[in-house]
Amino acid sequence: MGRQTESLPNVRVVSSRTSHAVRVAVLADSDTRWKWGALTARRIAPGGRPTELSGFLLRGRATPTARQLDEVGASADDAPREVTGVAFLRELREESYDVVVLALVGGAVQAMLHGIAALGLTRRPAVVTGYVGVVYEKLSDGLLLRHGADLVLANSRHDAQRFRAVYEGVGADAGSVTEAALPFLGGERYVPETGRDTLVFAAQPSVPVTRADRAYLLRRLVEHARLHPRREVLLKLRSKPGEHTTHVEEFPYQRLAEKLPGGAPPNFRLVYGNMGEVLDRTDLLVTVSSTAALESLHRSIPTAILTDFGIREPLGNHHFIGSGCLASWDQLDGGGRPSADPVWADRQGVAADGSYAAAFDEARARLTKLVATGELPAIAPYYTATTAPGYLPGLLARYHLAADGTPLPSSRTAQAETGGLRRVVREAVRGAARGAYRHGVQRVAPVIRRMGEL
Template sequence: MPPRTSNAADQAPVPASPPSALRVAVLADSDTRWKWGALTARRLTAPGAGSGEDGARPVEVSGLLLRGRATPTPRQLAEVGEVGVDAGRVREVTAVEFLHVVRDEGYDVVVLALVGGAVQAMLHGLAALRLPRRPVLVTGYVGVVYEKLADGLLLRHGADVVLANSRHDAERFRAVYEGVGADASAVTEAALPFLGGEPYRPEEGRDTVVFAAQPSVPASRADRTYLLRRLVEHARLHPDREVLLKLRSKPGEHTTHIEELPYQRLAERLPGGLPPNLRLVYGHMGEVLDRTDLLVTVSSTAALESLHRRIPTAVLSDLGVREALGNHHFVGSGLITSWDRLDDGHRPHPDEEWLSGQGVAADGAYATAYDTARARVTGLLAAGALPAVAPYYTPASAPGYLPGILARHHLAPDGHPLPGAVAPKEPGRVRGAVRETVRNAARGAYRHGVQRVAPVIRRMGEL
């Protein structure tokens, strides 16, 4: 009998290899930017990202914190809330160490959740690596963009995706880039990644007013004391109302902006102290909003979170409507009012046309807010080798500005590490452990100096 020949029908199907994981790194320099960056990474790499029509790739997100004066503490990381990254596995790095990590670990996507100057430094540092296959570079803003629009945007130019949190921002961003002859194709409309929560529903017997404080707005002691005093007076006028002062950080901690006059310290000096129905609270903003019936602020991004959930929201005009305060962003919103009116029971109603341009997606469109950005990232991942990073600022176009920005992160004008800035390889476990202990002690001393001692010296100089 002749041997039986095999054919395709007789052969068992060969199982397909599982898709490789999509590797994403988030580099952040403060607690709020960490929250923005981690949640943005998750929204951009939802099932299907980078996989075309062949199915979803698993996603691995690595967390990296850029060492500096605002590097978040473990408590701040824990209070950010659920972002899909284990806070215990987040690493702290310098700019040069970050470049080593990207070179050695081979990420597909890097989210730069940093202040503008740090974004520019990382873009030039990554360009200098000349990787054969570089990652897709994503950046953006953590909230309302109310100052340094051109400066901040041009420092972010060179990323593959510059996220805008609203249609309003996307139009402004493109206008800036096009106005200086820069490529504006990276600007991509999305929304704030941390909007969410249940729509507002009043509860019988609950009456809670929350003042969302900001670390640097307003800046002066007189203005901050005024706001605190009015909050106290509001609580005393309405003894049956729960009044909460929502704080971003505890004394000695820094967030995205430096807080040299913490409300906690000002409250300690108030004659008569705080009324029993007024409390200072920390924690995740979403959890506070779950029990809020009126949110009051000067210009905090918390207003957008509140509006997204249709919670009554007020933006104060007591200190003026000024660019320095950021409340000018809310002109046309219908939300600007004063403590006097709030004391009398006024509740502002937002202008629907203004809302539609601000990315708060209170109309239910939030579910699709990241579709365009996700498609752009997927397309870039599928394109193969990407072109070299090309920021607007170069040593030729900004020779009096760029070198100083890069030097702050120990990079030369060409993006390479300055002499002595390259992190040496650890010479063994024991010596490596000793070196890390010494580094941790130095970091602690540095933070104590910039977060505790320096503000005291500055205040003493103002006396």
């Protein structure tokens, strides 16, 4: 991605209101979705007026730490606020926003859409949502949960066609689907550097998922480093043990690396940091199916998608069929260096040909028109009490909303307690409880599961 914000529209993240500014609220539930949401807001910000961007993090298992937020490169003047879904809806009722970007899992998007609709705002914000990366599973489920937003962004022409086909196939309005691109592509085009030879493996928290498969990948990385002692081999990690991203990581590579027989060779290292900065020194990017592959292809860096575990939907590497990038460790050990198919790359929104600058024009134009419209029509999700009576109520209840999108009674009681010592004590107790819960989910539970495998 790289910390290259000079090409982005002039958007500040602020805590106070500036008159005549377009006010944007981004609600995200993980570090990667915060990156997508904040950078998307910058890319499609309506032109002609200054823009204020307020950040909110939906409280949950994957709520990112300050370190994770800093690493993703979507910087902010003020730290995003951690909120519940009900608290975010209260914010929308009490503060006037022009645009809301929902960078959330599908169920949370659906809950917020029904919650915003239930607010009955005279002038509601335009709602934007989409996907943080490659859409390789739960296509219909995820899309229908996002239906009702004013803009459902597709990261490529290929995705836009698929999205419209799903909506039209169930008789839903497909007019919200808008072709764009991943907002964090950037950086200089790859140019080999004399004397530098660096292979980077982009790890994923849940692909592959088993301890044996992850140990296999680590072993092949180390063996590759030993076979090529003059090549720097880097294992790029997204989180440290105890931190969570979008998915649970039960077997961190850091822990597996501690048990390497004989230790690691001197040309092998674990690295963290901003992906764009790591790509600045990469000569070959290897992954199973990480979105980092699209960042690499955008910069024309040689990129390999591993086939060692097969080409299978659960792995996500089937998305790269036709890319020219599929390869195994045996082929890479022998000097293989895949070359991407330009037609495939173009359809996937990689835009290595330099057209990326215009990828957000349509979305920006549509959002500008929506903001200028004034009173927008009522939000109308595909899922309602009529179309999904056995699904929607339970889904909304997970976010403390009733079937009509209003807060459940317990949530209303919590809203009423808005001030004084009682609120301070309550928040302190809840903060301690959240800390204990996260410790249990992120530290204790994985240990218990690993013990069960012994």
